[in-house]
Amino acid sequence: MTKTLLLLPGDGIGPEVTAVARRVAGRLINQGLDLAVEEAPFGGASIDAHGVPLTEDTLARALASDAVLMGAVGGPQWARQSYDTRPEAGLLGLRAGMNVYANLRPARCFAALAEASTLKRVFVEGLDILFVRELTGGVYFGSPRGVETLPDGQRRGVNTHVYTTSEIQRVARIAFDLARTRKGEVVSAEKGNVMEAGLMWREEVQALRDAEYPDIKLSHMLADNMAMQLVKYPKQFDVILTDNLFGDILSDEAAMLTGSLGMLPSAAIGDAGKPGLYEPIHGSAPDIAGRGVANPCASVLSLAMALRYSLGAPALADKVEAAVEAALNSGARTPDLGGTLTTAAMGDAILAGL
Ligand code: NAD
Ligand code: IPM
Ligand code: MN
Numbered sequence: 001m002t003k004t005l006l007l008l009p010g011d012g013i014g015p016e017v018t019a020v021a022r023r024v025a026g027r028l029i030n031q032g033l034d035l036a037v038e039e040a041p042f043g044g045a046s047i048d049a050h051g052v053p054l055t056e057d058t059l060a061r062a063l064a065s066d067a068v069l070m071g072a073v074g075g076p077q078w079a080r081q082s083y084d085t086r087p088e089a090g091l092l093g094l095r096a097g098m099n100v101y102a103n104l105r106p107a108r109c110f111a112a113l114a115e116a117s118t119l120k121r122v123f124v125e126g127l128d129i130l131f132v133r134e135l136t137g138g139v140y141f142g143s144p145r146g147v148e149t150l151p152d153g154q155r156r157g158v159n160t161h162v163y164t165t166s167e168i169q170r171v172a173r174i175a176f177d178l179a180r181t182r183k184g185e186v187v188s189a190e191k192g193n194v195m196e197a198g199l200m201w202r203e204e205v206q207a208l209r210d211a212e213y214p215d216i217k218l219s220h221m222l223a224d225n226m227a228m229q230l231v232k233y234p235k236q237f238d239v240i241l242t243d244n245l246f247g248d249i250l251s252d253e254a255a256m257l258t259g260s261l262g263m264l265p266s267a268a269i270g271d272a273g274k275p276g277l278y279e280p281i282h283g284s285a286p287d288i289a290g291r292g293v294a295n296p297c298a299s300v301l302s303l304a305m306a307l308r309y310s311l312g313a314p315a316l317a318d319k320v321e322a323a324v325e326a327a328l329n330s331g332a333r334t335p336d337l338g339g340t341l342t343t344a345a346m347g348d349a350i351l352a353g354l
Helices: 014-030 044-050 056-064 087-098 165-180 196-212 223-232 244-258 297-309 314-329 343-352
Strands: 003-010 035-039 067-072 102-108 128-134 142-149 155-160 185-190 217-222 239-242 267-269 276-278
Touching: 003 014, 003 044, 003 056, 014 035, 014 067, 014 297, 014 314, 014 343, 044 087, 056 087, 067 087, 067 297, 087 276, 102 165, 102 244, 128 165, 128 244, 165 185, 165 196, 165 239, 185 196, 185 223, 185 244, 196 217, 217 223, 223 244, 239 244, 267 297, 276 297, 297 314, 297 343, 314 343
Parallel strands: 003 035, 003 067, 067 276, 128 239, 185 217, 185 239
Antiparallel strands: 102 128, 102 267, 142 155, 267 276
16 A cells, blocks of 8 residues: 655755655655655744644644654744744644654764764764654643743743653653664663652653563663763663653764764654654754755655654665665765765765665
8 A cells, every 4th residue: 555755844954855855765666665755834834834833734644644754944034933833833743743752863873974973983983872762741841831021020931841650651661672672771861860850750761671671771870971971982872761851952962973963863653553753853954054055864864764664664764774874985975074065966876876
């Protein structure tokens, strides 16, 4: 049966990098993949066309597809928009609407890029970390939230970090299951030294491990220490489990270990059988948008993750990843990796491997 991939190109460099992933999907379709590729408005582009970042129609189409590939959202032109109508709110709404509570962010350093990182080769060569970031809870979603003006004229801003046992267990289960396919080790990050909800996170993760995953080696690390350890000796980590906020920050940090933020793909998944949301971890990069120089690798690698986790084509996922690796081995580089190729030319180099 034909599977459906819904593209949400979004804003800034989002459409530029998604165009390359679309060409890769087109090549696989020409080679026999039974896939229909569709597109819908999202983010700032949807605000401009429809007044809201996520229309009911786009959410319905996302839920009806097998996989969604998002580009990036946001930009200065929408930054003065009221908070809940900004492009970023549309992305949070899409994640919640699709119930994709586990965000897999693999930080893998391709051999050809061991010199592209700002860290020395010896620390990043062979690096292969998998972040499992909780994606639909925590401080990005908790209430109360908002800004109020106090009687004395000051403003008071509030966001609430909140998790329940089941929210922690379902994402931890995914981390433990994935660890079983890797080294059987998980490090969980929180701030249990100063946050009650952080200590509870630690206790719930440990209790689940003790009850259901005695074969997994679980350790806990305070998130500030983890930020330091990631640049001190990153290869100590295999699977890292985090809440929504710490996972957002630590995965951007880890991206630099792989050479560029433009290299990191992600897969947001939920309960089995439901569509997944695939997206580069980078944003809309307003500083380079429109110049055709963005690195498309994260988008293409996100397509590979969609092939693996939602489109039932793991062999094609391997093939796409191998094509990215071959392009890098041949010396193809966008400016963020120290090269001079345009986004489209980097796409040509990847397609050459398919
Ligand atoms: P960003 O990730 O857009 O950019 C950070 C830096 O990395 C910039 O210098 C940028 O040029 C560079 N960069 C990012 N992706 C790149 C790529 N593929 N190739 C080459 N260089 C790349 O973060 P920001 O500037 O803090 O945020 C810009 C906007 O994007 C904001 O509105 C933010 O909310 C949004 N954002 C969206 C997402 C998303 O849609 N998933 C993620 C992060 C940020
Ligand atoms: C990311 C982004 C998003 C997040 C924003 C744009 C909502 O930073 O995907 O990493 O914070 O999750
Ligand atoms: Mn982020």
